[in-house]
Amino acid sequence: MELRALSRLAAPAVAALLALTTGCTGDTVQGRPGASGLRDPYFPRAGNGGYQVDHYALDLDYDPADGQLHGTAVITARAEQALSSFNLDFSGLNVEGVTVQGEGARYNRTGNELTVRPAEDLEKGEVFRTEVDYSGKPKPLADPDGSKEGWITTEDGAVAVGEPLGSMTWFPGNHHPSDKAAYDVTITVPRGYEAVSNGELRSRVEGTDGRTVFAWHSPEPMASYLATAAIGRYKVTTGRTPSGVGLYSAVAPGEDAAGGGPLGRLSEMVEWGSGRFGPYPFASAGAIVVPAGTLGYALETQGRPVYPGAPSEELVVHELAHQWFGDSVSPKSWKDMWLNEGFATYAEWLWAEDHGGPTAQEHFEAFRTGDTDVDQDADVDWAAFPPADPPGAQDISADPVYYRGAMVLHRIRQEVGDEKFFALVRGWAEDHRHKNASTADFTAYAEEKTGRDLKKVWDVWLYGRARPA
Helix, strand or coil, X not given: CHHHHHHXXXXXXXXXHHHHHCCCCCCCCCCEECCCCXXXXXXXXXXXXXXXXXXXXXXXEEEXXXXXXXXXXXXXXXXXXXXXXXXXXCCXXXXXXXXXXXXXXXXXXXXXXXXEECCCCECCCCEEEEEEEEEECCCCEECCCCCEEEEEECCCCEEEECCCCHXXXXXXXXXXXXXXXXXXXXXXXXXXXXXXXXXXXXXXXXXXXXXXXXXXXXXXXXXXXXXCEEEECCEEEEEECCCCCEEEEXXXXXXXXXXXXXXXXXXXXHHHHHHHHCCCCXXXXXXXXXXXXXXCCCECCCCCCEEECCCCHHHHHHHHHCCCECCCEEECCHHHCHHHHHHXXXXXXXXXXHCCCCCHHHHHHHHHHCCCCCCCCCCCCCCCCCCCCCCCHHHCCCHHHHHHHHHHHHHHHHHHCHHHHHHHHHHHHHHCCCCEECHHHHHHHHHHHHCCCCHHHHHHHHCCCCCCC
């Protein structure tokens, strides 16, 4: 530990020297800079152009006592053009050094952009490794809607939640949902703490220095906003569903009721979802329950949603459904959020329909009439804007995206009947498994799969600005 601390103290000076002395070599610059943003309709600076990431290897060291995070990110990517430089999204933390293909690289910071200039230009198609050493106290971000995201401290640790841009507060990367990658996350914490991330726990090693090292592996592609790291004195439970999906949940002290409540039915819910939507898309499922009040929302972090306190049954179903719709099939841009939230909300209606509650039709009618006896949320302004065209970044998680999004799906069901509708839902999840998809992709797929012209549904419910009659 002492040697590592010493090397980190020396790193800033070495990095400064490298930044001054390294640069592109050769007489002619063959590459050009990658774009510092993907021009997303709502977050134009999110993500970066010129490359696609294949894999993130994150090595994190965190001590809740001082709130310091020390990290090394090794990013393996493929150049989609010849690159003289490229950008990584990164917020707040101090960069101590950058290498590309093992050689020192020049870099500079402007806002949330880390611009990296390799010692030699990268060729189109070249697979390259970028290593970034960094440290500091991560600070959360404020969403356009006012909510808090990123690296959030808890009573005895921290949790990382990333939708839409918060992941850049704890690791550098290409932070746009259109660039999905595999992940390996290693977290070192003081003994007595648990460290939880996505995927499967490959190892847990108790060191002789009073530290514990957790190694997590996520082989399936994951959008960076779905990555998480949770550190605390959690109670961990494990298991397996009848179909063989691994279960791993971590519950914060004082939230013990979560384990025996709706989360106690998680195995049943996974099996139900597999019957409705097709095979569960990941090797493991579970939950992270942080202390109530830590966050104002739950988030569908891949394979292991984060809940602020003990969740309701409807919330567990909602976040579980996101594993198919949002996590496996991810949006191409943030404008496509209704494909996440509409499907997850409709899953709540289907769960109720299959378990003695109101049918999806009754939910649909409740929203049309404002009947809160059927659905307590039925009096929200679900028709304020079309779900496929939110007015601004602050609206991508607003009520119409959820509830009118679900109503769009029910209108398709009304038009085509149950057999074709559920074939559509399963086909959508299967044919776009671990990929990205847009609203245009879905509307074309729905018409092809059902053999029906659904233009009236799109015009009135999906894109129409007036309240549907």
